[in-house]
Ligand SMILES: [Zn+2]
């Protein structure tokens with residue numbers, strides 16, 4: 001297999017940290033839009049979407065040097081296309097400022113796309129969604145693989161199996177980690193994405209997300225990730241284990257001895273993997289998830 005690299009882990013660009021899922025007093029969150037913005041600015045985030053339910057809360061006046069608000073909302077409903085209830089993030093909206101009642105799901109997703117937006121399926125585990133429900137959702141760029149609010153409040157934050165199942169069924173979904181902060185529990189500053197882009201503007205960040213040029217984390221940092229001569233190598237901040245996750249039987253878990261840590265791992269590709277993703281697991285349970293690369 002020829003040398004190649006993971007999107008984002010080569011060439012020019014800067015890693016920008018962002019959270020695309022949080023709520024304010026404009027829907028069911030406990031903090032005002034200004035307080036929400038202040039929190040993420042103070043934590044060094046480069047961009048956020050304040051994704052209130054069914055309506056866009058305009059925080060464009062909070063833009064500053066090095067901080068980019070991106071318009072969006074969380075839509076919801078119940079539709080056969082998703083096998084039942086759905087919550088989805090609509091990110092990068094301009095004219096569309098509310099979920100129109102009565103507009104059904106395919107047309108709603110078309111309207112989001114026509115407005116320049118991106119759709120992301122939220123917290124499948126919490127919703128009770130399985131991969132077969134997502135098979136026809138090719139309008140979504142990905143799923144939330146981790147949702148901090150769902151984890152903190154009812155221990156249903158991890159949707160890794162659902163994600164893997166969609167990948168195995170041929171969906172080309174990227175994986176997102178988000179706070180979904182409602183500010184009543186410890187659900188803020190816990191999950192984010194790191195987007196690699198040439199510059200911090202909306203067009204660059206949204207295009208990088210569409211292209212999968214990002215990874216998700218609730219703690220660990222992925223320093224490098226690439227493939228050379230059939231071997232995948234990852235380096236990261238100190239973690240307890242590094243997982244290489246492919247389809248069916250393909251993959252590998254590399255773990256540090258109990259009480260110790262590792263900062264790199266290698267995986268020799270079998271050559272029959274259809275895709276592979278990497279997950280770095282810290283001793284405190286926090287994780288980093290790369291997006292998959294596809295070989296077929
Ligand atoms: Zn939701």
Ligand SMILES: [Zn+2]
Nearest residue numbers: 021023074180
């Ligand atoms: Zn939410």
